[in-house]
Amino acid sequence: MSVGLIPARSVRERLLSLPSIDPLIKAAEATGSKGMLDEAMLDLLLVQKEEAVIGRTIAPIAEPELVVPARIHNLDHYRIEDFPMEARDVDSEITVHFDITGNSVTEGKKEDIQACFNDRLKQIRRLIIDGKLPNRPIAINEAVRQRKQLTGRDNSFTIIGLVKESNTTKNGHLRFTIEDATSEVRCMLMQRDEEGPNQEIVHAGLMDDDVIGVTGNFNQDGGTIFVDDIHFPPLKQHKRRTAGSDQAVSAAFISDLHLGSKTFLEPQWQKMMKWFNEDPLAKTIRYLVISGDGVDGVGIYPNQDKHLNIPDLFNQYSRLGTMLQELPDWVEVLLLPGNHDAVRPAEPQPALDPELQTDYNNTMFVGNPCDFSLHGVRVLSYHGVSIMDFVASLRTVTFETPEAAMRAMLDRRHLAPSWGGKTPLSPEPEDRLVIQEIPDIFVTGHVHGHHTETYKGVNLVHSSTWQDQTDYQRMLGFQPKPCILTVVNLHTHAMAAIPFV
Ligand SMILES: [Fe+2]
Ligand SMILES: [Fe+2]
Known part of the structure; x- marks a missing residue:
């Protein structure tokens, strides 16, 4: 009550089980969180709390019961006929429509923020009027x-x-x-x-x-x-663009490898590398899109060094580059940064610094988000930090259902609307977090789940992580869905999800 929070009855048990609510109150003060303290806000404040309490390990009072992820072994099988062409038969064709790298012009002044919001209003207003x-x-x-x-x-x-x-x-x-x-x-x-x-x-x-x-x-x-x-802006049933039948190769999606962390799942990665070099479906994959958090980074949260087995940032990136070299030579990698990467956290984020790109071959470094086409198929890839703001703001979105946040992003034509929430935003004079063009494939990561579906004609991919459950996720009772490679054919738009657990 002292910070303007009203606890909902649904969080009573969880509040009572905390050793102390002081850190929670500090987190509420630090973030200016007010109003109804419901499940979603409590989750968010507990995240803040961990970040705020430096040098202290918070042990859970009672281990929450782990729930086996429902979909992981239940993934639909695919038909190889839906993936008709081998990747080595087709030249790469990537067109980047938006990437902030080298194009950020804001100084972060009040006028820049105003310009950014005026532009957002103008862009989305036009879309609403067109409805x-x-x-x-x-x-x-x-x-x-x-x-x-x-x-x-x-x-x-x-x-x-x-x-x-x-x-x-x-x-x-x-x-x-x-x-x-x-x-x-x-x-x-x-x-x-x-x-x-x-x-x-x-x-x-x-x-x-x-x-x-x-x-x-x-x-x-x-x-x-x-x-x-x-x-809201109208979102009609989208007619997907397709690659021609003579370019019927596939793109694959993962994110959140968190390489350098002790919880990186190395054996499962090796398993996938072997698969990439041997499996018939793998032979159709021309592109591998890694949507952020390729490495765990350094100094991202307090006491992170205890969780790292590669404590040096350059070594993390170097190791990632070496690992990606094990991919067959017909696979081209597109690498975006996320909130664990060594670039500014404010979105849109630029690509990794050239200094960090030295041990890579066949890799294209792009910013976050990135709007690009592969053989004419429009892909919007966004790491997904704002999913946390969607969880905090909309009762229809939870950490377990990031796809609901993705639908909400498409519905309001914006990747990260809220200023001053969990997502740091860079106020560019043109707000390029507005979804100007409806993508054919929309991909996010960050919350370490996995999901694929088609929403109003758009293929949604919430790409899977290669990091095991962390202590912190265990404390929250959150079960990630790691080690699933999502494959989408650019001609048929068939999707397959291959588990490596
Ligand atoms: Fe991540
Ligand atoms: Fe992330």
């Missing part, structure tokens, strides 16, 4: 000026802006403020006993700094808009 709105949107100051006339159902109007201060009232209604360049106004979306998109939003919540359209009318005192509808 079907019930009326032409007006500026918020215009709506506020006419609030006396804009009351009652017959006088509904539409505004578009950025969400802030979103929360749920004790009666379950969704309350938030929306702002554009001209002004801001409070809104209320009522919780009702019915189904539909509005109630889905009431249930899920909104993200800070989401760009949305709001149709509604003012209440009698003109202070709040009663919302009829919320508009």
Whole structure:
């Protein structure tokens, strides 16, 4: 209560089982977390807590029961006919559409932040208007000026802006403020006993700094808009681009190797290298995309050195390069950085420094996120730090379901909307974390799960890690799904997931 947190009944047991809540309170203060302390926020604060408590090991009171990951041995088998062409028969064809490397221009000043948000608003506003709105949107100051006339159902109007201060009232209604360049106004979306998109939003919540359209009318005192509808950019069924039948090779996806950490799964890696050099499916793989956290890094969290078996950063990168050289020569690697890599943490992140690239062959170093095409198939690869913000903000997303965060990113056309959350953002004058072009394959990592699905025509891949469960994950009762290689054929779009455990 002293820091403005209200514990939900669902976290009571977990709170009581903590040896002390002081570190939790410090973490809440440090992050400015307020409001309902629910399961998701508690998970997040426990992460913060570990980072905040330097030089102290937090032992769990009771070992949470480990749950065997449901999908790992249950992966669908694939048909080799869906992967029709050998990789060595086709020349590499990579076109990069966006990579911040060498293109970051921000100085991180207040004006840069303003420019970034104005650009985001402009880009997503255009997308929302391209959908079907019930009326032409007006500026918020215009709506506020006419609030006396804009009351009652017959006088509904539409505004578009950025969400802030979103929360749920004790009666379950969704309350938030929306702002554009001209002004801001409070809104209320009522919780009702019915189904539909509005109630889905009431249930899920909104993200800070989401760009949305709001149709509604003012209440009698003109202070709040009663919302009829919320508009996200339209996301129609996507028609995937395909590589020609004469280029029907495959791309494979992994991330989060965390090489250098004692929990890197070396024997499983060896198993995959052998497979790469022998298996018929492996012979179709032309590209291997590694979406960040290739190494565990150095100084990423307090006392990390205790968990490292390669304590030197250069040696970690050098070893990774040597290991990737064991891949067959027909495989080209695309390597993105993640939050454990030796580049600035603020997203978009540039590619690794050339100094760290010396022991690699056949590897292309790109930034995070990276938007590129392989034989015309558009791939959006993003390491995925913002998944933690989605978990903290939306009731529909958990650490076990990163795919729900990926769907939410596509729905709001943004990879990391919230400023000031867990994701450090670099305020570039053009906000390139906006998903300008719907990808054919959308891939993330970071939370060490694994999942594949097709969402509105987009192949979603949450790529698997090569790191075993860490002490910290054990404390949280989180079971990763390691050592699964995801393969997607660029001509047929067939997906296969090959476990190496
Ligand atoms: Fe990771
Ligand atoms: Fe990560």
